[in-house]
Amino acid sequence: MTPVLLALVGPTAVGKTALAVSLAAHYSLEAISVDSRQCYRYMDIGTAKPTPEERARLPHQLIDIADPNETVGLAQFLDLARAAIADIHARGNIPLLVGGTGQYMRALLQGWQAPEVVPDPALRAALEARSAESLWAQLMELDPYVAEFLDRRNVRRVIRALEVCLATGQPFSEQRRRDPPPFPTLQLGLTLERDALYTRADTRVTAMLKAGLLDEVGALLKAGYGWKLPAMSGLGYAQFRPYFAGQATLDEVAARICWDTHDFIRRQYTWFSLNDPAIHWLDAGNPVPAAVQCVEDFLRLQVRPSANSVP
Numbered sequence: 001m002t003p004v005l006l007a008l009v010g011p012t013a014v015g016k017t018a019l020a021v022s023l024a025a026h027y028s029l030e031a032i033s034v035d036s037r038q039c040y041r042y043m044d045i046g047t048a049k050p051t052p053e054e055r056a057r058l059p060h061q062l063i064d065i066a067d068p069n070e071t072v073g074l075a076q077f078l079d080l081a082r083a084a085i086a087d088i089h090a091r092g093n094i095p096l097l098v099g100g101t102g103q104y105m106r107a108l109l110q111g112w113q114a115p116e117v118v119p120d121p122a123l124r125a126a127l128e129a130r131s132a133e134s135l136w137a138q139l140m141e142l143d144p145y146v147a148e149f150l151d152r153r154n155v156r157r158v159i160r161a162l163e164v165c166l167a168t169g170q171p172f173s174e175q176r177r178r179d180p181p182p183f184p185t186l187q188l189g190l191t192l193e194r195d196a197l198y199t200r201a202d203t204r205v206t207a208m209l210k211a212g213l214l215d216e217v218g219a220l221l222k223a224g225y226g227w228k229l230p231a232m233s234g235l236g237y238a239q240f241r242p243y244f245a246g247q248a249t250l251d252e253v254a255a256r257i258c259w260d261t262h263d264f265i266r267r268q269y270t271w272f273s274l275n276d277p278a279i280h281w282l283d284a285g286n287p288v289p290a291a292v293q294c295v296e297d298f299l300r301l302q303v304r305p306s307a308n309s310v311p
Contacts, residue, residue, distance in 0.1 A: 002302045003089045003183045006295065007034075007097040009105055010190035011268040012235075012261065013201035014284045017050050019190060020098045022288045024058035027295065030088045031060045032081055034099025034108065037234045039065050039072045042220060045213045046236030048204070060098075061088075068220060068231035073160065075114035077104055085181070102271020103149070103157075109187070111180035115172065117164045127159045135162060143171035151267065156230055186298040188291055189272055189279040194265075197284075201261045208236065209254060218244075235264055 006029070008016050020031055033039070037047040041064045050060055061084040066072050072080075081097075081104075088095040099105060107114070127135060136152045142165040150157055161172040168175065192200065217240045225232060227241050239256045242248035248256075274281060282290045 004299070004302055005085065005095055005097070005181055005183055005185040006298075007105065007109060007185060007187045008190070009097075009102075009187060009272045009279065010100065010284070011197065011265040011272070012048070012100050013204050013265075014190045014192055014197060015200075015287070016098050016100065016190055017048070017054060019188075019284075019287050019291055020096055021050075021054050021058045023096070023291060023295065026292055027299075028093045029058060029096045030091075030093050031058050031096045031098045032084050032088075033060055033062045034081070034097050034101055034105045036072070036077075036101045036104060037231065038063050038099075039077075040068045040070075040231045041066065042068060042223070042225075043216070043231065043234075043237070045208050045211050045216050046234070048208075058096075068225040069229055071119075071230055073114075074104060074107060074112075075116060078107060078112065078114055081108050100268055100272075102268055106149075106271060109181070109185060111178045112176050113179060115164045115168065115175040117167045120163060120167065123163055123166065124159060127162060132158070135159060138162060139165070139172075142166075143173050145171065145173040148173070151270075153267075156233065184298070184302055186295065187279045188294060189274075189276075189281045190284045190287055191274060191281050192284040197265060198262050201265065202258045205236075205254060205257050205261065209250075214240070214243075214250065235260055 006023075008020055008023075010016055020029075023029060024031075031050075035047065037043060038049050039062055040047070043049075049063060050058070055063075062077070062080055065080070085095045097105060097108065106112075132152070132155050135155065135158050139146060139158055139162050143161065146161055150161060152158060164172045164175065191197075213236065217237055220232065220237075221244065227233075227238070232238060236257055239253050239260060243250060243253045272279065280294050282294075
């Protein structure tokens with residue numbers, strides 16, 4: 001069979017990990033986490049990492065590869081993910097991309113070649129001292145086409161795009177060559193009616209708090225991982241900042257996480273469009289039979305007829 005690539009996309013809390021583990025009972029899969037937060041150690045509950053039991057049933061790559069005071073940017077992720085895909089193919093298994101970080105997933109599936117510009121700490125510090133509005137305005141002057149794929153609310157990525165523009169003297173958008181993966185790819189998407197998905201996400205937030213999310217955040221702070229770190233700006237962590245400053249109750253933090261999760265889900269659907277013909281969308285209520293059938297049909301098309309087969 002030709003080497004292939006599977007991808008499982010969709011918004012947070014929709015059940016991607018559960019479906020991935022179920023598929024592993026049918027195929028020789030290894031998962032690659034496409035999540036910009038699960039790569040950090042000590043951040044297990046808030047990032048909804050697969051449990052040890054799930055990882056025993058389906059090996060996962062690119063989880064726990066960096067400390068929270070390190071940064072795993074798009075360029076590094078692409079290098080690591082492409083190497084993981086090659087390793088999995090070499091073992092005779094099928095790589096399964098699983099995650100909800102839309103930019104990372106799209107970059108990998110479309111073959112973006114991220115600009116290789118070394119971070120400049122002094123420049124970044126100067127940019128971080130400015131307002132989000134002024135940063136976006138400058139980026140629009142230097143590279144108006146970047147608005148087609150970059151969310152202006154993601155200040156960290158706006159700063160990175162500005163850094164690349166200023167360091168190279170060229171628009172960030174023009175430096176993104178595309179070289180798609182050289183093997184057939186199947187994209188499966190999980191979706192759910194929006195109110196039901198919000199309810200599921202809220203239930204998960206409650207479960208995270210019961211599982212010890214507050215203690216996890218406290219341990220990170222005690223270990224010296226401060227609020228300014230990119231890792232600590234993530235959903236489920238940044239919302240605790242007013243609590244530890246004595247400015248909010250735990251109930252208020254929980255409500256804010258739920259609200260921000262709903263907003264995050266809305267933004268994820270701009271990356272994973274229900275109208276994208278490349279994605280086979282499945283209802284998250286009972287996705288396993290349909291997912292297995294999609295994979296079966298896809299793999300059947302990739303089987304090369306033998307030289308002695310009769311046409």
